[in-house]
Amino acid sequence: MKQKYCFYLNNGINFHYSGLTYCNKLWQDHTFQQYDKDFLTTFFKERESVLENMKKGVCPEHCKKCLYLQEVNEDFPTDNKIKYIEIYHWNQCNCACVYCSNRETTKLKISTGRNQQGVINVLKNLKELHKQKKLDPNAEISLVGGEPTILQEFPLLLKFFIKNQYKVNILSNGIFYEKYIAKAIKANHDSSICISLDCASRENFKKIKGVDKFDDVIKNIRRYIKDTKNLSHRIIIKYIILKGINDTKQEIDNWINLCASIGVTNFFPSIEFCHSVKNPEKSELTQEICDLYEYMKTRIKESDPEFTISTYDFVEGIIKNHSYKIK
Ligand SMILES: C[S@@+](CC[C@H](N)C(=O)[O-])C[C@H]1O[C@@H](n2cnc3c(N)ncnc32)[C@H](O)[C@@H]1O
Numbered sequence: 603m604k605q606k607y608c609f610y611l612n613n614g615i616n617f618h619y620s621g622l623t624y625c626n627k628l629w630q631d632h633t634f635q636q637y638d639k640d641f642l643t644t645f646f647k648e649r650e651s652v653l654e655n656m657k658k659g660v661c662p663e664h665c666k667k668c669l670y671l672q673e674v675n676e677d678f679p680t681d682n683k684i685k686y687i688e689i690y691h692w693n694q695c696n697c698a699c700v701y702c703s704n705r706e707t708t709k710l711k712i713s714t715g716r717n718q719q720g721v722i723n724v725l726k727n728l729k730e731l732h733k734q735k736k737l738d739p740n741a742e743i744s745l746v747g748g749e750p751t752i753l754q755e756f757p758l759l760l761k762f763f764i765k766n767q768y769k770v771n772i773l774s775n776g777i778f779y780e781k782y783i784a785k786a787i788k789a790n791h792d793s794s795i796c797i798s799l800d801c802a803s804r805e806n807f808k809k810i811k812g813v814d815k816f817d818d819v820i821k822n823i824r825r826y827i828k829d830t831k832n833l834s835h836r837i838i839i840k841y842i843i844l845k846g847i848n849d850t851k852q853e854i855d856n857w858i859n860l861c862a863s864i865g866v867t868n869f870f871p872s873i874e875f876c877h878s879v880k881n882p883e884k885s886e887l888t889q890e891i892c893d894l895y896e897y898m899k900t901r902i903k904e905s906d907p908e909f910t911i912s913t914y915d916f917v918e919g920i921i922k923n924h925s926y927k928i929k
C-alpha cells in the first residue's frame with residue numbers, strides 16, 4: 603500500500619507566533635498547538651497520530667495540495683529526531699517590506715528597539731529538547747521572524763547554538779549588525795545569514811522596506827564578510843523581484859555589480875511567492891518576472907563562474923514548470 607510521507611512532519615518543529623506546529627509551510631491552512639503548560643508533550647502525541655494516519659495513506663486536508671507531500675512504497679523512516687527547527691515566535695520588525703508574508707500571518711508590528719519579546723521562551727524549550735536528546739546533532743535551525751536581530755533572546759539563542767555546534771540559518775534584513783552571527787558562522791561553517799537586499803539603490807530600498815537604511819545594510823554586509831574571513835559564501839544576499847519596483851535588467855545588473863564590489867559571492871534570486879502558492883488567482887507572477895529570474899541567474903554566473911546561486915526548490919518549480927497559474 604502507498605504511504606504518505608513528509609520530512610517536515612517526520613523531523614520538523616516550528617515555534618511560530620501563533621503556536622507550535624510540525625509544518626513549516628505556513629501558507630497552508632493548518633492548526634497550531636497553543637503554548638499551554640504541556641505543549642511539547644501534546645505536540646509529540648499529535649505528530650505521532652498524524653504520522654500513523656500517513657502510514658495508512660491518510661493525510662490531513664491541508665497537506666493534500668502541498669508540494670512536500672510524498673507517496674512512498676517503503677516503510678517510513680523510523681528516525682523521528684528533530685532535524686529542522688524554525689524559530690518564528692515574535693511579530694516585530696524594524697522595517698516594513700511591501701512583500702512581507704508576516705503582515706498577514708502574524709500582523710507584523712514595527713519596533714525599532716533591540717529588546718523585543720517573543721510569545722514564549724524558545725531557548726528554555728530548546729534546552730529541554732536538547733537535554734532529552736530529541737534534537738539531531740546535525741539539526742538545521744532557522745531563525746525566521748520578524749527580524750531576529752531585534753529579539754532580546756537572540757544573542758542567548760546564538761550562544762547556545764555555538765556551544766553545541768548546531769547549524770543555524772539566520773534570515774535578516776541586515777539593518778543591525780550582530781557579532782554572534784559572525785561567531786555562529788565561524789563555529790559551524792554550514793551556518794549562514796541570508797539578507798534580503800532586493801535592490802541596488804537607496805531610493806528603491808526605501809520603496810521596498812519603508813525605511814532609509816540602505817547604507818547601513820551595505821556597511822553590515824561588508825562587516826559580516828570581513829568578520830567571517832574566508833567564509834563569504836555563508837553570507838547570502840537575496841533579491842525578490844517585485845512588479846513595478848525592481849523588475850528591470852538594469853537594477854538587477856546594478857545589484858550584482860554592487861554585491862560583487864563588496865565581496866558577496868553567494869546570491870539568492872527569488873520572487874514574491876506567498877500569493878503565488880496560497881492564492882494563485884491573486885498572484886502577481888508574470889512571464890516577464892519568470893524571464894527576469896532566469897536572467898538574474900545567467901548574469902550572476904557570467905559575472906564570475908565561482909559565484910554560488912542559492913534557490914528555493916519550490917520557486918524553481920514555480921518558474922520552470924509553471925505549476926502555479928501565470929497571468
Ligand atoms: C519573513 S522574513 C523574516 C526574516 C527577516 N526579517 C528577513 O526579512 O530576512 C523571512 C524570509 O522570507 C522572505 N519573504 C517574506 N515575504 C516573502 C514573500 N511574500 N515572497 C517571497 N519571500 C518572502 C524574506 O525575504 C526573508 O528572506
Ligand code: SF4
Nearest residue numbers: 608625665668670671
Ligand atoms: S502541509 Fe506540507 S510541509 Fe506541512 S506537514 Fe503537510 S505535507 Fe508537510
Ligand code: SF4
Nearest residue numbers: 695698699702748775
Ligand atoms: S525585514 Fe523581514 S520581517 Fe521585516 S518586513 Fe521585511 S520580510 Fe518582513
